[in-house]
Amino acid sequence: MLKQEPGDGEATLADPHFRADVLNGIAARPRAIPARWFYDRRGSELFEAITALPEYYPTRTEAELLGTICPELDVAPGAAVVEFGSGSSAKTPILLRCIDPAAYVPIDISGDFLRQSARDLADAFPDVQVLPLEADFLRPVPLPNQVADLPKLGFFPGSTIGNMDAYQAVDLLRAMRTWLGDGAKLLIGMDRVKSPDILVPAYDDAQGVTAAFNLNLLERINRELGGTIPVDAFHHRAIWNDSASRIEMHLEATRDIAFEVEGRPFAMRAGETIHTENSHKYGERGARLMLRAGGWTPVREWSDSQGWFSLILAEAQPLARGP
Incomplete structure (x- = not known):
């Protein structure tokens, strides 16, 4: 038996915690946005696709x-x-x-x-x-x-x-x-x-599904927070940080860029990253x-x-x- 919750299917305004985490995270040095914001509907669908990939052993x-x-x-x-x-x-x-x-x-x-x-x-x-x-x-x-x-x-x-x-x-x-x-x-x-030969491919698959999952965060920012981020100016990176015992995911700028989020201006140089996820082992x-x-x-x-x-x-x- 399923208890229905109010608001099924209704559109909602941008989560204020999402807004604060994005604006503070992009302004910070190093830049970082918490991984929980991956999971809008599209992000959740992409993650389910990740769990079926041959490289992704955990699921x-x-x-x-x-x-x-x-x-x-x-x-x-x-x-x-x-x-x-x-x-x-x-x-x-x-x-x-x-x-x-x-x-x-x-x-x-x-x-x-x-x-x-x-x-x-x-x-x-x-x-x-x-x-x-x-x-x-x-x-x-x-x-x-x-x-x-x-x-x-x-x-x-x-x-x-x-x-x-x-x-x-x-x-x-x-x-x-x-x-x-x-x-x-x-x-x-x-x-x-x-x-790392097992770990890194699990977070950087050959089909590029994990890359799409990571980049979808930028799409969400543009859609929900009025962002003008040029998504095509970023690529997905996954690295093993041995000293911290974790895989890190980053979005790396491939060129110098300027953009806005909710009217606030930001700029990034080529090679700078937004740290989007840790996966500790x-x-x-x-x-x-x-x-x-x-x-x-x-x-x-x-x-x-x-x-x-x-x-x-x-x-x-x-x-x-x-x-």
């Missing part, structure tokens, strides 16, 4: 791993599954089929995409109450009253945690613990460190330490046969104080 690796370990998940029947950054909810049916939840709460910043995927899941799982929330989960997210008294499982797949710096990731994990409450569990996907100990810093106690961990990706089940246990 298929995690989905196969989830299908393998699902019977081992210790989750109370009748729980509410709360998925952070649900997108198309492609992996969600695997989880819902094996834990028999009472409710599913997908949270995503892309409203149109969220509502369509929620409808599809409501049709596929008529006994599960589907309660979509259009929200930026980096800000406080009040959960629906319908799930207040249910045991909760947070679901955070795709190594989305890797898009954040360590302090942001820990802050988010602490916020999730607060929203989900004591005794809740969290199933989180984390991508592991591996050869983790070792086993680093992943567990970060979860503990966020208030979650790891209780089980699984990885694929190549050791490329891990799923960790953690619990919001009472906080222990050291001596």
Whole structure:
């Protein structure tokens, strides 16, 4: 059953947080815009296309791993599954089929995409109450009253945690613990460190889909913020930053340019970039330490046969104080 939210299909004004992040990010040095703004409808569609690319191993690796370990998940029947950054909810049916939840709460910043995927899941799982929330989960997210008294499982797949710096990731994990409450569990996907020969092509595919995904951010700025950015003056770059243990995505100016966003003038020289995404990769100990810093106690961990990706089940246990 799907709860309809007001405003389905209605056009909305530019998000004020999007406006502030773009204007401040382009004016800053180095220039950077948070990766969450990739996900307008077109960006969400392009990301789904990325997940099917031969170079992009995380989605298929995690989905196969989830299908393998699902019977081992210790989750109370009748729980509410709360998925952070649900997108198309492609992996969600695997989880819902094996834990028999009472409710599913997908949270995503892309409203149109969220509502369509929620409808599809409501049709596929008529006994599960589907309660979509259009929200930026980096800000406080009040959960629906319908799930207040249910045991909760947070679901955070795709190594989305890797898009954040360590302090942001820990802050988010602490916020999730607060929203989900004591005794809740969290199933989180984390991508592991591996050869740049595998990592870089996953973010710079031969078909150019990831490049289109990155460049779509400029199209969105032009459309929603009255920008005059010459999109053809930029190209997509993906690099491995070994010291930071992350893939970085940038939009690099190929020539000197001048443009406006909401009437504010900007200029960039050839070779200058706008930093648009980080994707941090983790070792086993680093992943567990970060979860503990966020208030979650790891209780089980699984990885694929190549050791490329891990799923960790953690619990919001009472906080222990050291001596």
